Amino acid sequence: MPVRVTIRDQQVEVEGAEGGKPVVLNMNARKSLNGDIMIFDHNNIDIVLMPGAKKVVAFAKNLVSDEVYGAQNRLFDHLRTKGIVDTATIRGGNIYGSLEAVIYENDELDAYKLAIINISDFIDEERVNFDFTDAYADMNKDNLLHPSSKESTELGEVPQEAEKGSLKPGYVRDVYGLSSLYSY
């Protein structure tokens, strides 16, 4: 059953064939000329809904890793438990790091409308995780680039001193954890 999908700035509006109130979803998506809807919100995967081929495909964003497979696995698990995709059709795509599944067809319900809504739900569930990962990475970067005054010295030369930090001249640290001074 055809649905009308309107994509605006960071929003996807889905309308059923019989009209009615459209569902507005907050997603970063793009629609290609052949009708494929590309959803970019997830940190690890790009999700593509292909009404022409009647399937959902998840491509690895950059690096193929356990995180990517985990995200793809969770996506199809979510869609499977919601009854959107056929479990028997979940398989690796023809491209490295991709996973795809066929969407069930239904004469009474808008299968694609439900698929988009459920993908949006999945992203909302995952958002907490990847927002946390982003914030953690930002915090680490910030810590390195803009350290607090306690953890840094001013730019420029640090004056030389004979003794600095824990390094003491003449003090020997050996493999057994014993430390002694050279006395001979």
Added chain:
Amino acid sequence: MKRKRHNKKRNTAFLYETLINEMTKAVVASDKDGIAKISNIMKQYFGEGNVLKEEVDLYKVLVETRGLDTGTAEKMLNEVKRVYLSLDHQDIFDQQSKVINDMNKTLTKNVFSNFVPNYKNLATISQMFSDKTPVKDRVLLEKKILDNLSKETVADSSKLQPIDNLVYKTFVEKFNKKYSGYLISEQKELLNKYITSFMDNGLELKIFMNEELGRLKQIISDSLDSDDIKSDSDMSGKTKNVLSLLEGFRERQIDDQMLIKMLKIQDLVREVQSDAS
């Protein structure tokens, strides 16, 4: 002898740069109140006729000038030093104290933690100006500044030449003329997706390849059942090789070699289809 540590708050050029930095932040954040406060401080302490403005101008001469010969660089440095010595240092100190006080009270203390990219150069100049720096160090710092003044600015040789519409049109016409007879529509589409793949992290290319590989596999696989191939063991073996090559594409990243092979297989598939029909 322990070297005296450089105090960045007493470096007028640093104060100026960090205020500019803070102003940029306020503008980006559309913080009208912040913009007004910073603007007031800038006007009050770095406006025309203020001794801090004169000092900042001297810093700018030393930081921004490049590409001088050694003689001119030395003259420039001496002249800057002469002008600097003629400034009222007590007045500079008092004005600095006032601006630091104002920045602390009106803005936040974090303003002094702003990242100033050319801070190291500013610190070098400040230490060179300071009469508390030992003579030996001052001479070394002067040498460093002279080196900077005579350093050549690197010209950007990688600048792209502008291409006008006529050149572009001619290029497209020539390209189409040369390849229109050779490339089939699927190959053109694949190349098109590959060329524009930089725009969306290659997603459209991946989508196209995912579908196209599926199509190619299907046709090659179907061709194994055709009488021509079934009867010829050599052809049958080679067709299976192509099929396993296509299967192998799912285990490797997309690269140029893969695209070249795919273009060739597209040609092969077109041939298989035309033979079948």
